[in-house]
Amino acid sequence: MKQRYFKNVVTLQYNKDNCTGCGMCVEVCPRGVFAMNGKKAIINDRNACIECGACMKNCAFNAISVRPGVGCAYAIIMGRLKGTEPGCGCGDSSSACCG
Amino acid sequence: MFLNFSILVRYNFNKERIMVKSKICCTSQDRISQKTSPKWYCCTIETPGGMVPKISTNLTLSDYLGSAMARSSINRKHYHIRPGLYATGNPDKNSFVFVTANYKLTFDHLRKNMKGIDGWILVLDTEGINVWCAAGKGTFGTEELVKQVEQTGIKEIVSHRKLILPQLGAPGVAAHEVKKKTGFTVIYGPVRAADIPLFLTNELQSSGKMREVSFHVLDRLILTPIELAGTLKYCVLLFIFFIIYSWILAGNASFSQVLAKAFHSFLPFLGAVLTGTVIVPVILPFIPGKAFALKGWIGGIIWAAIYLFVIRNTFAWIVIVPYGLLLPALSAFLAMNFTGATSYTSLSGVLHEMKYALPFILVSAGAGISFFIVIAVIQNLV
Ligand code: SF4
Ligand code: SF4
Numbered sequence: 001m002k003q004r005y006f007k008n009v010v011t012l013q014y015n016k017d018n019c020t021g022c023g024m025c026v027e028v029c030p031r032g033v034f035a036m037n038g039k040k041a042i043i044n045d046r047n048a049c050i051e052c053g054a055c056m057k058n059c060a061f062n063a064i065s066v067r068p069g070v071g072c073a074y075a076i077i078m079g080r081l082k083g084t085e086p087g088c089g090c091g092d093s094s095s096a097c098c099g
Numbered sequence: 100m101f102l103n104f105s106i107l108v109r110y111n112f113n114k115e116r117i118m119v120k121s122k123i124c125c126t127s128q129d130r131i132s133q134k135t136s137p138k139w140y141c142c143t144i145e146t147p148g149g150m151v152p153k154i155s156t157n158l159t160l161s162d163y164l165g166s167a168m169a170r171s172s173i174n175r176k177h178y179h180i181r182p183g184l185y186a187t188g189n190p191d192k193n194s195f196v197f198v199t200a201n202y203k204l205t206f207d208h209l210r211k212n213m214k215g216i217d218g219w220i221l222v223l224d225t226e227g228i229n230v231w232c233a234a235g236k237g238t239f240g241t242e243e244l245v246k247q248v249e250q251t252g253i254k255e256i257v258s259h260r261k262l263i264l265p266q267l268g269a270p271g272v273a274a275h276e277v278k279k280k281t282g283f284t285v286i287y288g289p290v291r292a293a294d295i296p297l298f299l300t301n302e303l304q305s306s307g308k309m310r311e312v313s314f315h316v317l318d319r320l321i322l323t324p325i326e327l328a329g330t331l332k333y334c335v336l337l338f339i340f341f342i343i344y345s346w347i348l349a350g351n352a353s354f355s356q357v358l359a360k361a362f363h364s365f366l367p368f369l370g371a372v373l374t375g376t377v378i379v380p381v382i383l384p385f386i387p388g389k390a391f392a393l394k395g396w397i398g399g400i401i402w403a404a405i406y407l408f409v410i411r412n413t414f415a416w417i418v419i420v421p422y423g424l425l426l427p428a429l430s431a432f433l434a435m436n437f438t439g440a441t442s443y444t445s446l447s448g449v450l451h452e453m454k455y456a457l458p459f460i461l462v463s464a465g466a467g468i469s470f471f472i473v474i475a476v477i478q479n480l481v
Contacts, residue, residue, distance in 0.1 A: 002311075002443075003384060003441075003443045004443060005389060005443055005444050005445060005448040006389050006390075006448045006451055006452070009445065009447045009448050009451045010445050010447050010448070011447055024274065024275075027266075027287055027305070027310070028266060028269035028287055029310070030266060030267060030269075030290060030310065030311060030312045030442075031311060031312070031443070032307065032310070032311050048443070049445060050442070050443060050444060050445045051445040051446050051447060052235070052269075052270045053235075053270045054234075054266075054269035054270040057269065057270060057271070057272065057273050058269055058272075058273055058274050058275070060273075060274075060275035067446065067447070068235070068270060068446075069445075069446030069447075070235060070439065070446060071438055071439065071441075071443075071444030071445045071446050071448055071449045072436075072438055072439025072440075072444070072449065073391075073435045073436050073438045073439065073449050073452070073453055074436040074438075074439050075439055076446075076449060076450065076453065077453075
């Protein structure tokens with residue numbers, strides 16, 4: 001069962017005009033958000049997006065933009081308190097946010 | 100979030116802890132001193148690009164205990180592997196190159212799944228952090244990959260120009276830039292190292308399932324002790340507070356009576372903590388709503404009802420109101436912190452949730468605490 005978070009909140013933007021149909025976004029997305037429709041990519045499952053940024057980073061044609069970040073309340077709160085960017089929390093917390 | 104995905108690693112790590120093997124791969128003549136090198140290091144092999152250390156694909160007891168690397172690791176939590184090139188089996192110029200992070204568990208996970216595969220492993224310096232986390236930070240990134248490709252002389256060692264990266268490294272690596280800078284084509288392999296053999300037989304194609312991260316009951320269950328451990332410090336402090344509080348009000352009661360009283364005061368909060376950190380995360384998909392805080396709040400309300408009406412058997416509003424305000428708020432807050440441990444939350448989603456949940460939680464908890472204080476003051480004055 002594929003779980004999804006809120007609807008229509010993610011910052012994912014896709015510009016079809018720039019797309020060359022290379023298929024990279026389909027390959028890198030860990031959530032199956034993109035699919036190929038003939039020679040163009042399409043957003044197939046927008047609400048599954050976790051804003052990891054992999055698609056944007058690997059689209060060589062600037063067809064995708066998204067604000068990448070971590071979906072972790074703990075990291076966001078700690079980031080606000082410490083005045084830093086919310087990061088993984090890796091290395092400084094026992095929270096499950098961290099690997 | 101992002102142990103998020105290293106839950107996969109941890110999950111397998113726990114599972115396989117049971118099967119412990121101890122074997123070294125090479126003959127004694129080229130085995131290097133046990134004292135100075137970890138057990139998984141076997142020997143070196145000669146290549147056109149220089150000597151490359153060969154590693155075992157068997158995990159030994161010490162790998163599982165982490166003792167070999169623990170001694171040489173920089174800090175207590177992360178086991179670092181020295182970045183660079185390694186070999187498994189007997190690779191040659193046509194063998195695949197697998198790229199990974201220098202977090203010991205990630206590295207172990209990869210080499211274990213390289214059993215029977217002649218390959219090269221290129222370890223990036225991610226400061227001892229797993230691939231997904233490091234990709235988010237950018238340490239598992241284009242720049243570091245290009246640097247390692249140049250430094251290790253992999254261009255002389257292999258004749259092809261392909262690098263296999265874990266797919267979860269994609270947020271940090273721009274494949275087209277790597278190609279431009281090094282000539283190597285980045286191929287994103289499966290999310291789970293266990294799928295590597297299948298990926299190879301599929302001619303370097305990941306099927307849909309291999310590309311997606313999943314998150315099951317077992318994954319959630321394994322994470323809950325971590326969540327719980329995070330709250331332990333506060334639980335202990337709260338308990339100590341109740342002991343002191345009971346002791347001050349105790350008059351001439353014995354210590355065991357004080358302790359019993361403190362535990363009675365502590366119990367509802369302990370229940371709310373367990374609800375928010377263990378019960379709600381485990382049954383997450385079965386609780387209605389999208390917001391984790393809401394799920395936690397529902398769980399907290401149920402716990403508060405059980406505590407008040409069943410355990411305490413009270414219907415006095417003066418008891419119900421403060422507990423009804425505070426306990427669900429506590430569970431809601433803790434459940435909200437579980438967002439980072441799942442694999443389907445986004446930054447925007449969590450911000451969206453926090454915007455509504457956090458003020459509600461703070462007001463509710465604040466009102467509950469104020470209520471308790473007022474009651475305590477009144478009761479002890481009268
Ligand atoms: S990566 Fe970019 S260019 Fe390639 S298919 Fe996706 S959107 Fe189109
Ligand atoms: S940001 Fe990540 S999850 Fe969202 S579409 Fe891009 S690759 Fe997929």
